[in-house]
Amino acid sequence: MWCTTCGEYGDLIRAVIRKTGQEVIVCTECDALWTQPQAGIDAARLRDVAAHLLDCGLPPDWTQLKLGARVPTTGTA
Ligand SMILES: [Zn+2]
Numbered sequence: 001m002w003c004t005t006c007g008e009y010g011d012l013i014r015a016v017i018r019k020t021g022q023e024v025i026v027c028t029e030c031d032a033l034w035t036q037p038q039a040g041i042d043a044a045r046l047r048d049v050a051a052h053l054l055d056c057g058l059p060p061d062w063t064q065l066k067l068g069a070r071v072p073t074t075g076t077a
Helices: 049-055
Strands: 007-017 023-027 032-034 065-070
Touching: 023 065, 032 049
Parallel strands: none
Antiparallel strands: 007 023, 007 065, 023 032
8 A cells, every 4th residue: 555645655564563562554665654544544644653652752763663564555546
């Protein structure tokens, strides 16, 4: 599934924040992060990976994330 922010360049990946166990969706290209993918992956709900980790009291580092599978393409993308 394509990232709505950086378009065709970014792959969306499922990830888990190691410390909190929170499941999120991230873009490996532009550091976009969605905390509620079921609510819709769009620019309006986009967060920044580093900003979200800081909000959780964690270092703004990708190593805080356990990366999982790519999000399968849905719809007409
Ligand atoms: Zn992106």
